[in-house]
Amino acid sequence: xxxxxxxxxxxxxxxxxxxxxxxxxxxxxxxxxxxxxxxxxxxxxxxxxxxxxxxxxxxxxxxxxxxxxxxxxxxxxxxxxxxxxxxxxxxxxxxxxxxxxxxxxxxxxxxxxxxxxxxxxxxxxxxxxxxxxxxxxxxxxxxxxxxxxxxxxxxxxxxxxxxxxxxxxxxxxxxxxxxxxxxxxxxxxxxxxxxxxxxxxxxxxxxxxxxxxxxxxxxxxxxxxxxxxxxxxxxxxxxxxxxxxxxxxxxxxxxxxxxxxxxxxxxxxxxxxxxxxxxx
Amino acid sequence: xxxxxxxxxxxxxxxxxxxxxxxxxxxxxxxxxxxxxxxxxxxxxxxxxxxxxxxxxxxxxxxxxxxxxxxxxxxxxxxxxxxxxxxxxxxxxxxxxxxxxxxxxxxxxxxxxxxxxxxxxxxxxxxxxxxxxxxxxxxxxxxxxxxxxxxxxxxxxxxxxxxxxxxxxxxxxxxxxxxxxxxxxxxxxxxxxxxxxxxxxxxxxxxxxxxxxxxxxxxxxxxxxxxxxxxxxxxxxxxxxxxxxxxxxxxxxxxxxxxxxxxxxxxxxxxxxxxxxxxxxxxxxxxxxxxxxxxxxxxxxxxxxxxxxxxxxxxxxxxxxxxxxxxxxxxxxxxxxxxxxxxxxxxxxxxxxxxxxxxxxxxxxxxxxxxxxxxxxxxxxxxxxxxxxxxxxxxxxxxxxxxxxxxxxxxxxxxxxxxxxxxxxxxxxxxxxxxxxxxxxxxxxxxxxxxxxxxxxxxxxxxxxxxxxxxxxxxxxxxxxxxxxxxxxxxxxxxxxxxxxxxxxxxxxxxxxxxxxxxxxxxxxxxxxxxxxxxxxxxxxxxxxxxxxxxxxxxxxxxxxxxxxxxxxxxxxxxxxxxxxxxxxxxxxxxxxxxxxxxxxxxxxxxxxxxxxxxxxxxxxxxxxxxxxxxxx
Ligand code: SF4
Ligand code: SF4
Ligand code: FES
Numbered sequence: 042x043x044x045x046x047x048x049x050x051x052x053x054x055x056x057x058x059x060x061x062x063x064x065x066x067x068x069x070x071x072x073x074x075x076x077x078x079x080x081x082x083x084x085x086x087x088x089x090x091x092x093x094x095x096x097x098x099x100x101x102x103x104x105x106x107x108x109x110x111x112x113x114x115x116x117x118x119x120x121x122x123x124x125x126x127x128x129x130x131x132x133x134x135x136x137x138x139x140x141x142x143x144x145x146x147x148x149x150x151x152x153x154x155x156x157x158x159x160x161x162x163x164x165x166x167x168x169x170x171x172x173x174x175x176x177x178x179x180x181x182x183x184x185x186x187x188x189x190x191x192x193x194x195x196x197x198x199x200x201x202x203x204x205x206x207x208x209x210x211x212x213x214x215x216x217x218x219x220x221x222x223x224x225x226x227x228x229x230x231x232x233x234x235x236x237x238x239x240x241x242x243x244x245x246x247x248x249x250x251x252x253x254x255x256x257x258x259x260x261x262x263x264x265x266x267x268x269x270x271x272x273x274x275x276x277x278x279x280x281x282x283x284x285x286x287x288x289x290x291x292x293x294x295x296x297x298x299x300x301x302x303x304x305x306x307x308x309x310x311x312x313x314x315x316x317x318x319x320x321x
Numbered sequence: 322x323x324x325x326x327x328x329x330x331x332x333x334x335x336x337x338x339x340x341x342x343x344x345x346x347x348x349x350x351x352x353x354x355x356x357x358x359x360x361x362x363x364x365x366x367x368x369x370x371x372x373x374x375x376x377x378x379x380x381x382x383x384x385x386x387x388x389x390x391x392x393x394x395x396x397x398x399x400x401x402x403x404x405x406x407x408x409x410x411x412x413x414x415x416x417x418x419x420x421x422x423x424x425x426x427x428x429x430x431x432x433x434x435x436x437x438x439x440x441x442x443x444x445x446x447x448x449x450x451x452x453x454x455x456x457x458x459x460x461x462x463x464x465x466x467x468x469x470x471x472x473x474x475x476x477x478x479x480x481x482x483x484x485x486x487x488x489x490x491x492x493x494x495x496x497x498x499x500x501x502x503x504x505x506x507x508x509x510x511x512x513x514x515x516x517x518x519x520x521x522x523x524x525x526x527x528x529x530x531x532x533x534x535x536x537x538x539x540x541x542x543x544x545x546x547x548x549x550x551x552x553x554x555x556x557x558x559x560x561x562x563x564x565x566x567x568x569x570x571x572x573x574x575x576x577x578x579x580x581x582x583x584x585x586x587x588x589x590x591x592x593x594x595x596x597x598x599x600x601x602x603x604x605x606x607x608x609x610x611x612x613x614x615x616x617x618x619x620x621x622x623x624x625x626x627x628x629x630x631x632x633x634x635x636x637x638x639x640x641x642x643x644x645x646x647x648x649x650x651x652x653x654x655x656x657x658x659x660x661x662x663x664x665x666x667x668x669x670x671x672x673x674x675x676x677x678x679x680x681x682x683x684x685x686x687x688x689x690x691x692x693x694x695x696x697x698x699x700x701x702x703x704x705x706x707x708x709x710x711x712x713x714x715x716x717x718x719x720x721x722x723x724x725x726x727x728x729x730x731x732x733x734x735x736x737x738x739x740x741x742x743x744x745x746x747x748x749x750x751x752x753x754x755x756x757x758x759x760x761x762x763x764x765x766x767x768x769x770x771x772x773x774x775x776x777x778x779x780x781x782x783x784x785x786x787x788x789x790x791x792x793x794x795x796x797x798x799x800x801x802x803x804x805x806x807x808x809x810x811x812x813x814x815x816x817x818x819x820x821x822x823x824x825x826x827x828x829x830x831x832x833x834x835x836x837x838x839x840x841x842x843x844x845x846x847x848x849x850x851x852x853x854x855x856x857x858x859x860x861x862x863x864x865x866x867x868x869x870x871x872x873x874x875x876x877x878x879x880x881x882x883x884x885x886x887x888x889x890x891x892x893x894x895x896x897x898x899x900x901x902x903x904x905x906x907x908x909x910x911x912x913x914x915x916x917x918x919x920x921x922x923x924x925x926x927x928x929x930x931x932x933x934x935x936x937x938x939x940x941x942x943x944x945x946x947x948x949x950x951x952x953x954x
Contacts, residue, residue: 181862183860207451231862235862237862270730272711272728272730273728274727275598275727276598277709281423282717284725293731294711300786305423305719311444311847316861318859319860
């Protein structure tokens with residue numbers, strides 16, 4: 042028999058100088074957010090098991106020798122966490138510099154803001170540090186892969202693989218510095234197992250994976266988030282009742298996301314829900 | 322083929338449709354209804370309400386039919402898919418909804434997917450199934466095809482099309498003979514066990530193996546796993562319901578749940594997965610001929626009285642016609658006028674040519690849709706509607722009975738209007754002044770009349786991201802599963818016992834013979850949808866058009882290769898389509914979809930044999946032959 046989860050207890054954690062109460066099993070990041078602290082994150086996804094790949098979220102835990110990744114370390118009762126210590130801030134600065142120099146972060150939400158906040162200078166490694174630069178892969182009408190923007194956080198691989206979609210169309214190819222996200226044999230998506238659910242696009246934190254509509258509009262210079270509205274509604278196809286957030290610009294749907302905390306969808310959709318709205 | 326949105330009302334003049342103003346189109350539509358009702362009485366009117374529109378639209382639509390016209394002839398495409406689930410479940414439990422929530426599939430021990438290609442047809446539901454499997458549940462797939470769903474199963478039971486009842490009976494017999502049935506539950510919460518036991522007795526594993534084609538050991542394993550599980554979910558889709566004896570099929574599955582007590586508890590239940598976004602809601606709102614809103618029986622005089630006083634109009638004390646009967650009524654000249662909202666029966670009905678012929682016999686046909694579908698092309702008046710899910714406010718109800726808010730994100734194109742506005746304008750022209758100030762007001766009227774929905778204010782639906790019915794109170798929530806009452810020890814609270822059904826095996830109507838030796842079954846592909854009207858709006862890299870799927874052995878025997886055009890012929894029609902080789906099929910089994918009716922009219926092959934209880938047609942089992950096309954010359 043598969044046991045049901047027992048109800049969770051609440052524990053007290055000290056974040057900077059404030060005590061917050063979170064359910065047992067919550068991460069330090071959850072506790073920080075409960076305390077209203079803004080800890081930067083890149084590779085953390087709220088619907089995925091943390092991979093702690095980027096280390097931009099590190100915080101100081103009293104009594105610990107090393108800095109702790111807030112996104113994956115569990116909060117413990119009585120834990121004392123410092124979110125803005127000199128050491129943590131310096132570490133985040135270096136992470137942002139290393140990432141910013143090798144990867145195009147121009148479409149990563151808040152990257153510019155954090156770079157400024159932490160005084161990071163990605164340019165200091167010179168132009169040839171842009172190691173992942175490459176042309177965008179446009180091989181179908183639904184979504185585009187622009188790996189110049191990829192920070193190798195593996196969220197897309199987890200979403201396509203065992204955590205959600207279970208299609209395993211993409212994985213990590215190569216090792217170490219040669220690691221990249223790829224289809225089998227680096228084939229075009231149209232020759233891969235991909236079923237175009239777009240769940241990888243949903244979790245990608247940098248815009249390396251994006252709707253073709255968004256990609257084209259950015260190229261034309263017409264993508265303007267300030268003119269977009271977001272409305273959550275229910276999909277018009279099968280009867281499962283998936284929740285869709287429609288991003289609308291000039292009375293046109295320009296992209297579709299899905300609320301991550303929804304009990305039906307949990308941030309995921311299928312090809313019809315994600316891309317099948319052309320008929321309206 | 323992709324369709325353009327309708328942006329202006331159309332009326333028929335000298336045989337052709339021309340653009341008109343709203344005032345003219347509405348006057349023409351209303352006048353036609355008035356004329357027909359005056360001449361033939363209210364039962365000459367039939368409404369097909371839209372399972373893709375909101376609950377609010379469906380509520381107003383059935384009210385229009387009952388109050389403005391004065392008949393109960395209202396139905397929806399529910400009839401073509403899950404009416405048997407509703408009929409079966411309500412006959413046993415008094416309520417037609419699936420009994421479980423999606424979350425329970427993640428928290429259960431055994432999942433049986435029976436006649437359901439959920440991996441492709443209900444992908445997000447299947448993610449819950451996958452979570453369940455990853456949490457340790459065993460999954461069984463019962464399907465004639467080794468589908469994407471079956472590939473995730475611990476065991477695939479590849480049965481012959483139309484042998485679900487023998488298989489279910491054999492599972493039941495095995496459970497009884499192994500002493501694995503839940504005697505206490507049967508004793509307390511059910512009736513009819515003795516007769517049921519007798520009716521399954523002939524279905525030994527060996528007998529069932531011969532008829533179903535499933536090895537005895539596999540049947541035994543399913544029986545033992547399902548019966549021994551602490552919690553088990555039984556889920557089905559159209560593989561069960563699109564048969565001439567579909568309600569019996571559903572009852573056969575429910576029998577298994579009653580036998581083992583796998584219903585009415587967290588993690589144990591019955592889930593029919595709905596094919597259209599609001600089929601559940603359409604029925605719940607009363608857009609069916611035998612139920613008032615809230616799934617309340619029209620024959621109950623007290624209930625009728627409540628609605629009559631709320632609506633200020635009498636309600637006919639008898640059931641109206643269902644979709645199948647409406648079509649028969651058209652053929653007999655008894656139904657002379659029809660109001661179709663967002664349905665495309667010309668392409669979605671079995672034996673499509675016959676359906677078109679019947680609609681052509683109407684005196685007056687009004688179609689309200691977002692596209693000029695084949696059905697709309699036949700109309701006297703076409704009313705351009707807004708797309709319910711993104712151009713209107715309201716609610717939908719999903720397969721787990723969760724009512725969720727639908728919101729307006731876009732302005733409808735041109736002069737297209739909200740469904741409710743159109744219905745109210747027609748009602749006004751026929752003497753009923755309904756001034757609804759938006760969808761929420763409609764919903765609040767429904768809540769005042771349907772105890773199941775009473776506690777679901779828009780505010781609460783928004784805060785809780787949807788609420789499952791029943792929800793009678795504004796400050797409490799019911800458990801996510803239905804029929805927990807069956808487990809009460811106090812007989813008073815336990816209520817009416819759930820009856821076992823005594824069922825006979827009845828093979829598909831369209832028999833195989835030498836002339837038609839292959840079994841055609843139909844279904845859905847991942848990226849396309851029904852008659853393709855909606856899904857043709859996006860360029861799917863997965864789409865390959867209509868094909869006829871054959872197993873490698875049959876293709877070889879027929880001497881045909883992948884991509885080659887072949888002729889597929891049934892006793893009713895004949896079409897040409899290219900071959901696709903699919904090793905997931907077994908010899909003798911052929912698969913097609915309805916997604917591209919403009920290219921290949923697959924429904925001209927299917928048979929209109931319908932379930933006498935629910936009216937659903939046997940889309941899943943036509944007899945066909947496949948022939949190599951002989952090149953001319
Ligand atoms: S679209 Fe879906 S199937 Fe395709 S790579 Fe992304 S997650 Fe995988
Ligand atoms: S493509 Fe996006 S989600 Fe995938 S590894 Fe790169 S940055 Fe992460
Ligand atoms: S966000 Fe925590 S390690 Fe990347």
